[in-house]
Amino acid sequence: LDLSFAAARAGQLVLAVAAFGLAVAGLRAGARALAVTAGAVGVAGAVGAGLLALATEAATYTAFGLLVVVFVALAVALDRQEGVAPPVVSAAACAAVACAVVPLASLGSSLGLAVYEAAVPLLAVPAVTVLVGARLKGHPVAVPVEVTGAAAGVVAVAMAVDDARFLALVLALCGVLAAGTALRPERRPLAGYLATGLFVLAAWVRLAVSGVSAPEAYTLPVTVPALVVGVLRRRRD
Incomplete structure (x- = not known):
């Protein structure tokens, strides 16, 4: 039975890889109908392989x-092929994410971590997509990849909801990622506001955990200069 399961899983993976390879070859040969059919078979094979792999930890990884x-590899190959629509390349890249x-997400279970503790390793996905987005810059794939990575960040926040301490940590780390994205001029308006909101939420959650119900006046000497610097910096931009 184990051998049959392993064979079925391997067969699905081989089918997906072969079908995607045939799709790329079809595009290069100008056989668009063949490429579309092979691509659909590849997607079906990948979905089947993924569902089968969820049965065991080793198979999942x-x-x-x-x-x-x-x-x-498929996204790179499609991007280099002339005549391929950007949404198709984006779909392959987002599927990788x-x-x-x-x-x-399964790593926490393997390590015996609680769900909220497993949220932190999951942030590696949006962290990588932030770096990839910075590398791709104006490429049509950049935005879909970053949005998919941001969705993974939302999942991490949802996983951390059950523990306020980890929720504050995850929100703060998401704020760091958003702030890093805001360093890029084309992402600054949206990512900057998002980073600010995430940092504020993280601070309030942490204050609530510490039993602080109202911010004290002693925070003003730090916050006011920071706000002034931010306003001046924004005017210069």
Whole structure:
């Protein structure tokens, strides 16, 4: 039975890889109908392999790790192929990000961590997408990849809701990622406000955990100069 399960899982993965390879070859040969059909078969094979892999921890890490590599390679190959619509390339890149979420979300269970503790490792996904987005800059794939990574961050926040301390930590780390994104001029308006909101939420959650119901006046000497610097910096931009 174990052999049959392993064979079925391996067969699905091989089918997906072969179908995606055939799709790329079809595009290069100008056989668009073949490419579309092979691509659909590849997607079906990848979904089937992913569902089968969820049965065991080892299979989950192996299958989804391989799927990340496959979808990244597919996105690169499609991007280099003339005539491929940007949404198709974006779909492959976003699939790679989504596949990366699964093993990281499962890592907490493997290590015996609580759900809220497992939220921290999951933030590796949006962290990587922030770096990838900075590298891609104006590429059409950049925004979809960053949005998918941000969705993983939302999942991490939801996982941390049961523990206020970890929720404050996750919100603060998400704020750091948003602030890093805001360093890029084209992302500054949206990411800057998002980072501010996340930092404020993290601070309030942490204050609530510490039993502080109202901020004291002694915070003003730090906050007021920081706000002034922020306003002046924004005017210069």
